[in-house]
Amino acid sequence: MARDFKRTSLEGSFWGRQQLLALAALIGCLSTYGITISLFTPLLSLILESRGASATLIGALAMAGPVGVMLGSFVIPRFMRQIEGRKLLLAGVVIEIVLIVALMSTDSVLAWFVIRFLGGLTGVVLFVVTETWMIEITPEPHRGRVMGLYNTTLALSFALGPLILSMTGIEGETPFVAGIILMALAGLPLLFAGTYRPSSAEEPGFGIVSFIRVAPLLALACFVVAFKDLAGVSLLPVYGLRVGLDESSAVLMLFFASIGGALLQLPIGWAADYFDARKVLVVCAFVGVLGALIWPFVVVVAVPGLLWITLFLWWGFFAGVYTVAMILAGQWFKGVELATAMAAFGVYWGMGAFAGPLIGGISMDLWNPHGLALTLVIVAGGFFAVSLLRRLYHPRLDRLVG
Numbered sequence: 001m002a003r004d005f006k007r008t009s010l011e012g013s014f015w016g017r018q019q020l021l022a023l024a025a026l027i028g029c030l031s032t033y034g035i036t037i038s039l040f041t042p043l044l045s046l047i048l049e050s051r052g053a054s055a056t057l058i059g060a061l062a063m064a065g066p067v068g069v070m071l072g073s074f075v076i077p078r079f080m081r082q083i084e085g086r087k088l089l090l091a092g093v094v095i096e097i098v099l100i101v102a103l104m105s106t107d108s109v110l111a112w113f114v115i116r117f118l119g120g121l122t123g124v125v126l127f128v129v130t131e132t133w134m135i136e137i138t139p140e141p142h143r144g145r146v147m148g149l150y151n152t153t154l155a156l157s158f159a160l161g162p163l164i165l166s167m168t169g170i171e172g173e174t175p176f177v178a179g180i181i182l183m184a185l186a187g188l189p190l191l192f193a194g195t196y197r198p199s200s201a202e203e204p205g206f207g208i209v210s211f212i213r214v215a216p217l218l219a220l221a222c223f224v225v226a227f228k229d230l231a232g233v234s235l236l237p238v239y240g241l242r243v244g245l246d247e248s249s250a251v252l253m254l255f256f257a258s259i260g261g262a263l264l265q266l267p268i269g270w271a272a273d274y275f276d277a278r279k280v281l282v283v284c285a286f287v288g289v290l291g292a293l294i295w296p297f298v299v300v301v302a303v304p305g306l307l308w309i310t311l312f313l314w315w316g317f318f319a320g321v322y323t324v325a326m327i328l329a330g331q332w333f334k335g336v337e338l339a340t341a342m343a344a345f346g347v348y349w350g351m352g353a354f355a356g357p358l359i360g361g362i363s364m365d366l367w368n369p370h371g372l373a374l375t376l377v378i379v380a381g382g383f384f385a386v387s388l389l390r391r392l393y394h395p396r397l398d399r400l401v402g
Helices: 017-050 055-072 076-082 085-105 109-137 140-168 174-192 216-242 247-263 265-274 277-301 304-332 335-366 371-387
Strands: none
Touching: 017 055, 017 085, 017 109, 017 140, 017 174, 055 109, 055 335, 076 085, 076 109, 076 335, 085 109, 085 174, 109 140, 109 304, 109 335, 140 174, 140 247, 140 265, 140 304, 216 247, 216 277, 216 304, 216 335, 216 371, 247 265, 247 304, 265 277, 265 304, 277 304, 277 371, 304 335, 335 371
């Protein structure tokens, strides 16, 4: 009989066989789903580009999913109080497969908007249930390394979707069939994951919107990391071209930055296990500011090796802010409140994802091209200042009214 993790001791250092199986299954499921996300986002954009669609339309379609994520975040904690976790995940996998079939079956752009929006709703189920489950069953002394491993694996999985797309091409049904196979594979590990219900199912003492009053540090961490991620992904290569780099070097800027964002999460999580998580967060925030100050000058110096190392460290440590935020959430919240916190992560991350490319693009137009670097310095510097405030390292439930 599958084990119910509601009765598992969560705070000891002992690893049970079922815990290890569940963690492996959850990381495997979500990483495979990550490949699917990174396959279909460029696939649909390239299909629209081949049809002569405007960049505005392509960008709007890309944002339909995040809109679904943000809206779905408001209801997922309620679902988790009523429906067992593995059932939610398996339902999410099945729905994703149905949505891929729907994408494959129609050429209507309007239908694609609806399907991508629904995909965002399903995606938030997969992410919030998986992350809450992982945090709750991981013994606290090992939580940092597990969250680091999870974020590393997920980040690397996002690199595989475009690789698969390069092999399948965008014509015909092949890439869609590949996505269906991937989602089916994502569901298989869940058969070994056991069952899960939050360790407490009481009504949470806060909601998605009020989360910023309860844990402003964590809400801001999600916002600034997403701001950096989306501003960097969309504009960093453009910055490189505008300061005189060739196209290959401009693209490599993003490649080495992204690799840093993946590979440094495990050592950052390890550090959070062995040292005070607050100090690790402050270090990550400080390197985020320092890197944002330095990399524009390194670009101008035009020493490729130095530039790659700088971007690798800057992006990796800045991404570590999110890893440590997940660790702190696991320390501060349990049960449905943890699920609500992780759902709030999705909302505030989505806000940063919207703001980053918009503000970064406007800043580049106002001061071409260095407005982007200045904006990232201001955002990183603001969060570094906030990370120094010790009073923010405790959830403020006692101050929450209503």
